[in-house]
Every structure is written in structure tokens, then in C-alpha cells.
Amino acid sequence: MDIRIWQGDITTLALDAIVNAANSTLLGGGGVDGAIHRAAGPELLAHCRTLGGCPTGEARITPGFRLPARFVIHTVGPVWRGGDHGEPGLLACCYRNSLALADAQGLASIAFPAISCGVYGYPLEAAVRIAVTELRRPRPAGSTLQRALLVAFSEDMARLYRDALA
Template sequence: MWDWSKLSIVRGDITKQKADVIVNAANVSLLGGGGVDGAIHKAAGPELLKECKKFHGCPTGEARVTKAYNLNAEYIIHTPGPIWRGGFFDEESLLRKSYVSSLKKAIELKVKSIAFPSISTGGHKFPLDTASEIALNTISEFLNSEENEIENIYIVCKSEDTFNQYEESKRKLVG
């Protein structure tokens, strides 16, 4: 049974989070951009861009792994989340896929800790209440069904509103 004590919702800057893996809410080019993606590229340093260019992009919902360079982590898992278009283009399923793809990569890497941002809720405009429930449900369901060594999962929320919504969604799920 999934142990919710393994999950911490924290307020802060994901580029400062200490974890074995930091998840990047990337764009499909993997070449940096705004929001979390731009901040991670800037903090990690120019070597990250060089490594990301080798992938020639990544489809929405899939994931790619790079070194973390100047971040306080071993790896970065890059996953493009969906752009919200009213919910008519399979956005919820694609967001789940982003979390699952990232978790699968983390398990392959045999890491003990992983830090996620709130994927797709910034510039991609995914509704925060729905995205937080999808994130927490997907993480719980996946780790409940897979052999893994993950001991600590962090949801790193940049804003107070995001933090409060994740806490509310967690209360709804845990009871």
C-alpha cells in the first residue's frame, strides 16, 4: 500500500531542491523556454542545452533523462506536459502520461528521491485543481503498483496558491 508519508508538498524553487532527480516541465523541443523549463536550463548551465539537443525533442507525455549539471541532483527527467485546450484534446490522459513516464525513468535509474514541479499549470494553463488531483492520484497509483526504491517524492510549488491547492487535493485523497 502506498505510504503518503513519502510525499512532501513544499513551497520553493525547484532549481534549489535537493533530490536524486528533478523533473523538468519541458517544452517539446527540450531546448529551454519560460517558467520551470527556462529556470532549470539557466540553473543547470549551458551543458544541459548541449545534451538536450541530442534528443531532437520529446513528444508530450514522454520523458528523457539528462545529467543535472549545476543542480543539486544527479539527473533531470524532462517531460513535456500538455497545453490546456479546454479538455477536448486528451489533456488529462497526457498529463497522467507525463507523470508515469517520469516515474518509469526514475525507477530505471534506481533513485531514492524525485522532485516534481506542477506540470502544465503555468504557461500551459492546465487548471490547477484538476492537475494537482491528476498528479497525486497518478503518483500514488503508479508507485502502489510498481517495484521501486523511491523513498521521497517532493511536489515543489513556486506559488502559495499552487502549494495550497496541492495540500487541498492531498487532503481530499488521503481523507
């Protein structure tokens, strides 16, 4: 799978799927979650209300509604509590489960924000290592995924991604 870095607004990407760093209610919030909900329109919130939430580390898929992306894959990253409460494994599961949903839908392209790196406080360097490790894992036989974008919210984050991919 081709992995690239893109700095900018994930809600503008016309890909098969964008990943939402959601909270466990899936009903919107701050940061990228709020931006995705605003850009997708009220239909996204209405659809998410039918899903019954999402536990940390898991993922759910919805239509993109008013977004240029066809689908939104919502995943709930861990809140950083020092690293001794399963946070690395839960964050890895966010990427793994999001990729598995994309494969199950036959998608070719996906974009990930920096999951758990905003208000959830995950240390950026550690989160970047997990993201790159998971995206570099061999895809299962029959995988349709061809391209993944790591979406950076800042030049500093883009640099961390570049260094990790080098």
C-alpha cells in the first residue's frame, strides 16, 4: 500500500474513506470529529445515533453524506493515561480495525487523522510510530486498499510522519 503524508483539512479529501477520530458516543465533539460532523451535515449525526456508540479501539463505518469522501470510518482512540493502561494496543487496534472495515467495503483509498493526538493527549512521536507500523503491515490476501494518507494538522506533525516513513 502506498502511504503518503498530506497536510490540511481531512474533510476536503475526495477519497473512498476518511477516518474520524471519534469519541465513544459517535455523536460529534471537538477537533477533527466536530469538523467531520459539520462538513458531512446533519445526516451523519442522525445515522450515528442508530449505531449505539463505539468502544475504544473499535471502528464503525457510515456514508460520507455531504463530504467528498464516500465513507467515514469512525474509530475511538485511547485517552493517554501514561502508557500503562493499554493505550498502545488500543491505538494500534484503531488503525487495524479501520483498515479491516475499508477492506470489507472494497475501498482503495483511506485517510487517517492523528488519532488520539488532540485532546486525548497521546504523545505525538509514539502515536506516529504506531500509525506507520500499522499501515506498513502486510495487507491480507484480496485487500483492495492501494493508498493511505496520513493527514497532518501542522507542519510539525507532517515532519514527524516524514521522519517515521523515511
